[in-house]
Amino acid sequence: MEDNKKELEVIDLRIIFSKIWAKKLLFVKVLPVVFVLSCAYILCIPRTYTSSLNLAPEINNSSNIGGTLGSLASSFGIDLGNMETTDAINPMLYPDLMDDNGFVVGLFDINVTSADGSIKCSYYDYLAKHQKYPFWKKAISGIKKLFAEKPKAINSTGKNNPYMLSKKQNDIASAIRKKVIINIDKKTAVITIATEAQDPLICKTIADSVKERLQVFITNYRTSKARVDEQYYHKLMVESKREYEKARQLYGSYADANTDVVLASMRAKQDDLENDLQLKYNAYSTMVAQYQAAKAKVQERTPAFTIIKGAAVPIKATGPKRMLFVTIMLFFAFFGTCIYIIKEDIISNITRK
Template sequence: MVEQQDVVNINIASVIRQIKNNKRVYIIVFVVVGIITSLHIVNVPRTYTTDTKLAPELNVGMKNGGGLADIASSFGIDLTNGQFSDAITPLLYPSLMEDNKFIASLFGIRVTPIKLHKPVTYFDYLSHDQEKPWYIKLFGEKKEKDVLHVSNDQYKLFYPYLFTKEQDKVAKMIQDNIILAVDSKNSVITITVTDQDPLVSKQVADSVRNKLQEYITHYRTNKAKRDLAYYRKLMLDAKRTYEKARRKYSAFSDANTEVLLTSVTSQQEDLENDMQLKFNAYTALVSQYNGAQAKVQENTPAFTVLKGAAVPDKPTAPKRMIFVLVMEVLAFFITTIVVGRKKIAKIFN
């Protein structure tokens, strides 16, 4: 048994006639909505967006075909299947924006807003120099008691995993303003920054790129630098031991120049052999130290800036004309429903 469905027929001519009969109502609604939405959107701060692209050197965990992988990557083809020798792969870099320690390192960035004409920290800029929408200005905003001014290096005194309310507020603003994205095919890192000041967005994008480079370099070279410091300590200790043995041998030889006793000669040979052993240990450690230096250089990644951050000349949001147009269209449909509510009720009854 087939159930019959009710079909609602809408007479377009009737709708157009209804609009003409209520033309004055539509005009009033359009004018009022246009004025209200325009006043609203004009008083919402505009934001500017810029981006920069960075290509870090990769430690690919492939013993064979490394050259082929390099050639393929230049065409956007990944032959590594995500096999990197690093524990932290490029795909994990966006997670840095969730780490309070990395966010806190951005507090001290020096920026120069166009309206201020003087350098301030990014923390102070976000805390005190942001334009507020009209409704926040009208109704006010709850003020925090622990408002801080942060100097260039003062962020280092913060404990990043125990922010104050003001620090946490600024940290969330930074997380909203900065986006890190990594292309899974070629591992190109894109840093996108949105701010109310176009010059600030460019300066922050450059600073985040530099901070990211420092982080990657520190991670790649951290173990090699620890090994370098260890071998340097051993080398210096061996050098001091060798110099002590050499002075002891020289002093004994000078004191017994004309002595021909066998016991003295034997003792002199023992001191010479001991000095030679310590010298050999010292030279071996010098070689290891030089190798550790080369390892640090080898692990230091090279970076290529594929696209530098530019000062945006046009705001990206809000889209004022689109917002007003959408509100006008919405007002049209609501007005049509309200004006023709009786006919609509008859259709569905």
Template structure:
């Protein structure tokens, strides 16, 4: 028994001829798409991305087979958690992106003084509020939000709306929108093989982007340095305080011994000499304590220096010349291609379906 297999072939040439047969309509579609593409491209703000590449100093613990296995795994793009984490450091490079995304890290950035490419000096927050351009298709949404905001402000308590001195614990709607926008513009990529950090930030002004990415790497270094040296600096302050107290105690004992010795130079009584020896011993004891604490202070200072991480800047921040956003020519081409696709869909699918439906309706009317 032979089975008849129905194979439906797609006549690509016939479909192409059908599309090109209505070339005038295709030209109209592409012309409309080009016009819309030009409007969208001209109203889309350019964004510039500046970046800094640096390599942090990793504090490692015991060396051995585990680190060798970690190095071998890193060569294949795997991270076994051994390299760079042997010191059980709570803040290691892999969580730097989460650090940049935290609200407590972003809010202090708003007070940074920046200089725009046209020479205007203002804070980063003022730059975001005043210089950021909004595309026309987002303005209706902005109008609605502004109207709702004004309506809320009428019933809100004074000082609870708008952008002022930000409180990370309670942000207003405007402040939260700006924080989210900055959070989205910051990038941090970590190379798992080498732990090299690439920090970037996007901004409509190229000079502001360069200033802010340099600020990001400085703030990151300060944050990590403060975290790594927190215990050592606390010890240094403690020993410095003890040093000052022991020095005062030693100077006081020294003065008491000197005064007693000067006033009893000609004394021959054993009790006087015994008291003088006692004061001398007490002075020597105070000096020994002071000397030991002074040594501990020096060790604590050395510990602070030892715990201070060193960041090697591989690539410094520079003002970008080319925008990182989608080129306007690409936006125009995208709309032209999209309009041509719509024309194909209309000619091959929608138009035949409508004709078929009209034919069925006419056939029913004749019956």
């Protein structure tokens, strides 16, 4: 019985292949049409380029974490030493900066230049005026504009309040979030910035600019408390210096006016002024030392950044994959035509079962 079943299966396959071969002219009609349509479709989609860089920021560990817990975390690809810091903003949260309008709107003013030099404008204007779209997207967008309500003019510049944007500005911000990706490795804390653009040079420019703004953000945050302390001690130093100079002038004037006086009361007052001058000088010296220590603390808290891989101008476009797309479409066309030819056999086998 098993041999008979195998023989029937072989016969069925031969019949199927013969039916497909008998309809070979159908493939001659379908495949060229699919090829032309696929090429026409994919050629309308503009090419995009991708550039990326790797940045390693300095991280101050609150404690050295080791032992069994550290080993267990490392086995899951997590470095607790990099995650446990005294900062309120954990390095793992840096990618979430792209969700903040303040950070994204700060990218609007980046000056970009295309590889051929034909475009020189801000990043906002580049996304708003110099993007290429397939013709069907332009048509759909035109239809939507006909029926859409006229948006209210809110915050025309986007600089006064990044959290109250107009409809167009919000669309540009959403586009930037799709084109700029920030990721961080949980094990090594290495930050990866990847950008996408329709021009290779602009792609690299945006990657470098995002890196610089991220460095500024991290530095400002890491040194914020130290800079507040520096300003506080600078204020105290200025006040103590003013008090010291006032006491010095008072003591000098009194000493000059009473040089030959031998009265005990006069000398006692002079001694009081001298002691007050010394106290003011000691306070001033202390504030100078505190201010210098606060300045050193700012420098100590300023993180160093190491560029592991810099952003390069991409040579080849990353998308769309035109050859791959056409090949896949031809495969589906071939497979679908085969199913169409043998659909009666498929239906009869299903009905028989």
